[in-house]
Amino acid sequence: MARISNKKELILESAYQIFKEKGLEDTRVSQIVKKAGIAQGTFYLYYNSKMDVLPDLAQQIISNYTQYLTEHGDIEAGLDANLRLAIDRIFEVNQEDRTIPSIVYAGITRSGDIDKWKVIYRPLYDLIADYLKAAKANGEIREDIHPDYYSEFVISLIESTARGLILFQHSPEEVEKYKEELSSFILNAVSWTPIKVI
Template identity: 30%
Template sequence: MKSKQEEKYQALLQAAMKVITEKGFEKASVSEIVKEAGVAHGTFYLYFTSKNSIVPAIAEYIFEKQLEELKLKTANTDNIWDKLYELINVTFDITERYKELIIFCYSGLAFFHSFEKWEDIYLPYYQWLEDILNQAKEKGEIDASIRTPNVVKMIIGVTEHTAENLLLSKDHVDEQNVKPFKEDLFKFIKKSLE
């Protein structure tokens, strides 16, 4: 059960994502965010130091959703290749679902000089994939000589870049156009790990 503080934080975060998606960051005001969240104006500042500080919180929310989906969809498989294919699918799905907010987060994090926060946001995701790769190394499914922390960042980086390059620059991309990219990306990652 969520505490009152967690409920208010989540209400503010959801409201901020909605208002920013509808109006853009510059036009979104703290007043509109708190009105949408149904909380007092001062409540915003109990959780965020400024409107700018919502940017890393939104990025963290998106990564938490992605990791939650990945854990759920890979829970019943021990096969590294199924897990990696699911990583690709979930990354593409999340990118499509949150594309306006992802674009905003990139520009917002760059503009407000918070790139150092990216590493903290990514840590649970990195750790999840590192654990999976280490287990695969122990089972002999992948090359035991790979440097897992480095490879984790490469896999996540190339997967996100491919999804974003395809999905963020276009208004609509259907699954028929996306599927070959997913398949080629999977082959590329698999070949690099064998």
């Protein structure tokens, strides 16, 4: 049973490597299959085009965020700690591979099934929403915020800021500063009272 998706795993893995190396546009199916060590035709047994693997790849990336935060986060630790964990992780992943924003962006854009995307992001949104709800419950943040909306804003903001920093090639010091400011921006958006930037 696990064997069935063996080739698909190979394709996914290889495609990711090539995308990372060459970029989305300059990646060829021939390169992917070469790296995967499979025949050209085999690729089409699993995907209809190179762009067709993007949704799967993006799903992995988003799922990894959720998984990481679930494993390393602690709802008891407070919103600020969990938020900082999310920021650190998303920045880190984006920093490590500059094509991730494109993969996720193109993945969403091209996916025929938009609902699929809601599903992909849902767990991550829910996780953030849970943080917000917990924070609400223990009075850490305001009662009138709407976790379902705010969680989307939080993720969007972290992702787009991380992407921008990479595009504009900021120094590590600047990146740290951005993380601080971003963290304070978000916390202030939800807090009872202003949070002072350290």
